[in-house]
Amino acid sequence: MRPATVADAAGVHAIYAPVVAHTTISFEEVPPSITEMAARIEATSKDYPYLVAERDGAVLGYAYASQHRTRAAYRWSVDVTVYIADEARRSGVGTALYAHLFPELAERGFHAAFAGIALPNPGSIALHERMGFTALGVYREVGSKFGRWHDVGWWQRLL
Numbered sequence: 001m002r003p004a005t006v007a008d009a010a011g012v013h014a015i016y017a018p019v020v021a022h023t024t025i026s027f028e029e030v031p032p033s034i035t036e037m038a039a040r041i042e043a044t045s046k047d048y049p050y051l052v053a054e055r056d057g058a059v060l061g062y063a064y065a066s067q068h069r070t071r072a073a074y075r076w077s078v079d080v081t082v083y084i085a086d087e088a089r090r091s092g093v094g095t096a097l098y099a100h101l102f103p104e105l106a107e108r109g110f111h112a113a114f115a116g117i118a119l120p121n122p123g124s125i126a127l128h129e130r131m132g133f134t135a136l137g138v139y140r141e142v143g144s145k146f147g148r149w150h151d152v153g154w155w156q157r158l159l
Contacts (some may be wrong), residue, residue: 001096002051003050004040004045004051006064009041011059012062012083013032013033013037015032015084016031016032017032018031019083024148026118027118034048044102048064049065050062051101053088053093053096061084061093061097063080063081063083063100064080065078065079065080065081068112068121076110076112077111079113080114082094090123094127095127095130098127098131099113099131102131102157102159106135106159111159112156112157112159113134113157114136114154114156115156116139116153117154118150119138119152125155128155129155132157133155134155134156135153135154138153138154139151139152139153139154
């Protein structure tokens with residue numbers, strides 16, 4: 001586990017682009033370019049941790065935090081995201097990424113982490129609940145992708 005750099009953009013892109021193109025896990029509709037992924041890593045890393053897991057130089061997964069809401073009172077809360085390469089799913093990579101991310105968030109003074117999960121996604125739900133998240137509720141039909149409406153469940157974990 002280590003902090004992501006813009007040099008990781010191609011590896012992050014290789015994981016994320018197929019998720020965007022072929023699933024409803026992400027509500028983005030067009031996969032961002034490698035250049036855009038590099039810009040996102042750089043921008044996020046200014047204020048929040050952005051981590052990658054790698055083996056033999058290949059990115060196996062990544063996790064990061066981002067702003068939860070814009071109002072000042074929310075400044076101690078974050079949204080968290082984790083994506084794992086297909087070949088590394090269910091191998092402990094997501095758990096390891098979050099196990100590094102949460103203490104770093106707490107050290108930076110953050111109090112609560114939130115995860116929005118497009119439903120259904122039993123693997124992501126299991127990971128988040130294993131990491132101490134509790135279900136808060138569901139935004140019904142909040143996103144439309146591939147010609148269908150999709151729900152998003154929300155989970156919370158105090159840091």
